[in-house]
Amino acid sequence: MNEIFPPVAINTEAPPAPAHPDGARGPLGPASWYARPAARHWTAPTAPPAPTAAHAFHAALPDYAPTRLVELPSLAAELGVGRVFVKDESSRLGLPAFKALGASWALHRVLAERGGATAGASGAAEPVDAGAGVAAGPAGTEHGPIGAAAGPAGAGVVAGAAEPVTFVTATDGNHGRAVARIARLLGQRAHVFVSRGVHPEAVAAIEGEGARVTRVAGPYDLAVREAARAVEDAGDGPGAGSGSGREASPTVLVQDSGRPGYERIPGWIVEGYATLFAEIDAQLAAAGAGAPDLVAIPVGVGSLAQAAVTHYRAPAPDTNSGSGSGAGPGPALLAVEPEAAACVLESLRRGERVSVATGDTAMAGLNCGTPSSLAWPALRAGLDAAVAVSEARAARAVRDLAALGVPSGPCGAASLAGVRAALTGDGAADRRAALGLGPTATLVLLSTEGPAANPHGQDTSAHGESAEPHGSDANAYSQTPDPYEPDTHPYGPGSTPHGPATHPEA
Numbered sequence: 209m210n211e212i213f214p215p216v217a218i219n220t221e222a223p224p225a226p227a228h229p230d231g232a233r234g235p236l237g238p239a240s241w242y243a244r245p246a247a248r249h250w251t252a253p254t255a256p257p258a259p260t261a262a263h264a265f266h267a268a269l270p271d272y273a274p275t276r277l278v279e280l281p282s283l284a285a286e287l288g289v290g291r292v293f294v295k296d297e298s299s300r301l302g303l304p305a306f307k308a309l310g311a312s313w314a315l316h317r318v319l320a321e322r323g324g325a326t327a328g329a330s331g332a333a334e335p336v337d338a339g340a341g342v343a344a345g346p347a348g349t350e351h352g353p354i355g356a357a358a359g360p361a362g363a364g365v366v367a368g369a370a371e372p373v374t375f376v377t378a379t380d381g382n383h384g385r386a387v388a389r390i391a392r393l394l395g396q397r398a399h400v401f402v403s404r405g406v407h408p409e410a411v412a413a414i415e416g417e418g419a420r421v422t423r424v425a426g427p428y429d430l431a432v433r434e435a436a437r438a439v440e441d442a443g444d445g446p447g448a449g450s451g452s453g454r455e456a457s458p459t460v461l462v463q464d465s466g467r468p469g470y471e472r473i474p475g476w477i478v479e480g481y482a483t484l485f486a487e488i489d490a491q492l493a494a495a496g497a498g499a500p501d502l503v504a505i506p507v508g509v510g511s512l513a514q515a516a517v518t519h520y521r522a523p524a525p526d527t528n529s530g531s532g533s534g535a536g537p538g539p540a541l542l543a544v545e546p547e548a549a550a551c552v553l554e555s556l557r558r559g560e561r562v563s564v565a566t567g568d569t570a571m572a573g574l575n576c577g578t579p580s581s582l583a584w585p586a587l588r589a590g591l592d593a594a595v596a597v598s599e600a601r602a603a604r605a606v607r608d609l610a611a612l613g614v615p616s617g618p619c620g621a622a623s624l625a626g627v628r629a630a631l632t633g634d635g636a637a638d639r640r641a642a643l644g645l646g647p648t649a650t651l652v653l654l655s656t657e658g659p660a661a662n663p664h665g666q667d668t669s670a671h672g673e674s675a676e677p678h679g680s681d682a683n684a685y686s687q688t689p690d691p692y693e694p695d696t697h698p699y700g701p702g703s704t705p706h707g708p709a710t711h712p713e714a
């Protein structure tokens with residue numbers, strides 16, 4: 209149980225209904241929409257731990273530059289709001305998605321600790337994760353930028369660090385490539401477990417970073433479990449260690465999703481994502497736009513959305529976002545998921561973290577069945593709304609953003625698809641009211657990947673049909689959302705795939 213997030217009112221009314229038939233303009237069924245307007249009046253009881261340090265770290269990287277925030281007046285007119293901005297993450301630290309923000313900061317933190325770093329802004333002399341030891345070694349630089357000492361990114365992150373490690377992770381595309389890239393730049397190794405449905409070009413890109421790739425014949429949650437098992441088989445525990453095992457070097461699990469007992473490294477990844485929101489604050493101010501009224505966030509396991517909640521619901525009004533105690537309500541935060549994998553929406557509806565059985569979706573990076581345990585308390589308390597979008601809506605958004613000069617993959621374009629689903633069509637007036645949006649509202653849509661990250665977006669026809677329609681089991685849900693528990697997970701032996709949601713918050 210995460211003590212810093214007190215219990216809040218939850219919506220547990222109706223059981224889930226099947227997703228509505230796919231269509232770019234169909235009405236939103238009860239399984240596709242959730243709202244809890246009180247969320248934007250909620251303030252986190254404590255300030256986020258280290259976003260400033262992560263931002264400073266990123267700002268010192270050789271490849272760093274803030275990504276674009278693009279204003280699109282035609283979308284504002286279409287949606288009946290004042291201004292619409294799109295945060296374009298199609299080029300971030302040399303990769304075509306935002307994920308390197310988290311991976312770079314997390315790998316840096318891990319290596320700094322393994323190098324024996326002592327005091328720093330984030331205080332760090334604890335083990336890397338529960339139950340895992342940290343190799344002793346000469347002092348490293350807790351916040352020294354990657355590459356600052358040695359030219360190309362990564363060469364000098366932790367002077368005197370112990371022997372190289374193998375960073376192990378599961379991915380539905382972008383996180384794995386980011387871990388592989390950063391590991392390579394740091395002179396480390398990476399072993400990436402890739403789930404079913406990731407585009408072959410995305411898999412090839414991970415291999416192209418020099419990573420060992422293991423293809424998993426199942427969904428993301430299974431890949432997560434297999435990556436964790438690989439680290440345990442190596443004798444290194446869930447977070448880090450120094451065993452030798454089957455890998456050539458000690459292994460460290462760097463997963464972007466928390467589970468009970470494994471939350472510290474995911475927490476660093478979330479800290480890394482904060483840079484994106486700090487950039488938005490500055491860019492909106494520069495555009496004379498002030499604080500946003502709504503931020504739309506593509507959601508997989510919910511770590512990026514956790515970063516959004518942490519940023520916009522911070523207690524101190526020092527984020528320039530209009531959030532924080534005494535500064536009035538923050539923006540409405542809208543989570544957008546594929547209908548094929550709406551685990552956060554379903555968890556919000558049920559008031560507890562649940563797993564869903566996922567189908568196929570072109571939104572590969574969002575194809576996750578279980579919310580992060582670390583993110584869940586923040587999502588439950590701080591998200592205003594969640595919407596599940598069809599493949600057709602996402603495909604149309606990819607095309608429309610491209611026509612407006614924003615190169616977006618299906619996950620990135622999901623933000624526009626979600627906002628359109630929420631603000632237009634049957635029942636839109638009620639949904640606008642729930643989101644607190646008037647005709648002068650400012651919207652920020654996170655476009656979290658470019659087409660190069662996830663070429664699924666280029667597989668769509670001009671009529672909005674996806675090359676990979678989602679499976680018929682979309683929105684089925686199950687108990688026991690811990691993907692690390694093979695005896696109870698829906699994809700593991702002894703699973704109970706469609707039982708009632710009874711998972712207690714751990």
Ligand SMILES: Cc1ncc(COP(=O)(O)O)c(C=O)c1O
Nearest residue numbers: 382508509510511512573656657
């Ligand atoms: C492009 C893209 N957008 C959004 C997300 C969602 O992030 P999270 O899993 O933290 O919810 C991902 C996750 O991999 C992604 O790759």
